[in-house]
Amino acid sequence: MTTPIAKLWQLGPKLLRVEYLPVVTEIEKIDAHFALLTEHFGKALYMLVDIRQVRSANARARRHIAKNNNVTAAAAIIVNSGPSAIIGNFFLRFDGPPFPAKLFTQEEKALKWLNKQN
Numbered sequence: 001m002t003t004p005i006a007k008l009w010q011l012g013p014k015l016l017r018v019e020y021l022p023v024v025t026e027i028e029k030i031d032a033h034f035a036l037l038t039e040h041f042g043k044a045l046y047m048l049v050d051i052r053q054v055r056s057a058n059a060r061a062r063r064h065i066a067k068n069n070n071v072t073a074a075a076a077i078i079v080n081s082g083p084s085a086i087i088g089n090f091f092l093r094f095d096g097p098p099f100p101a102k103l104f105t106q107e108e109k110a111l112k113w114l115n116k117q118n
Contacts, residue, residue: 003036004029011048014073014118016041019050024057027064037071044073046114048107051077051084059094062087066095074117075101076110 001008005024009017016037024030037045051057075097079085088103100117104110 001040003033005033014044015046017048020054022053022055024054025061030061030064034069034071043071045071046118047072047075048110048114049075049077051088052080054084054087057087062091062095066091066097072099074099074114076114077101077103078107078110079103079105
């Protein structure tokens with residue numbers, strides 16, 4: 001499934017892989033993304049979030065994702081050593097999501113942590 005800002009795969013009940021597109025800056029697209037998630041999968045979702053392709057996510061967009069996200073129960077965020085690591089660190093440190101979230105460079109470790117949250 002594709003939303004305006006990401007590609008999605010259901011890995012299990014309430015477990016999704018979310019691969020964000022390179023640019024995530026428009027609030028309307030973020031809202032449409034969360035509306036589609038709710039419509040198709042419900043709420044209290046455990047997200048394996050891959051932001052390795054993200055090159056642009058401004059403070060307003062990051063804050064909106066953290067504060068207006070009522071679908072995520074926990075997020076394991078996959079980053080690399082490039083811009084995604086910077087974006088991920090800003091998201092955790094300054095935007096303060098109200099759900100457990102952690103950065104990973106290895107997908108296996110991210111999934112293991114995410115399964116422990118459930």
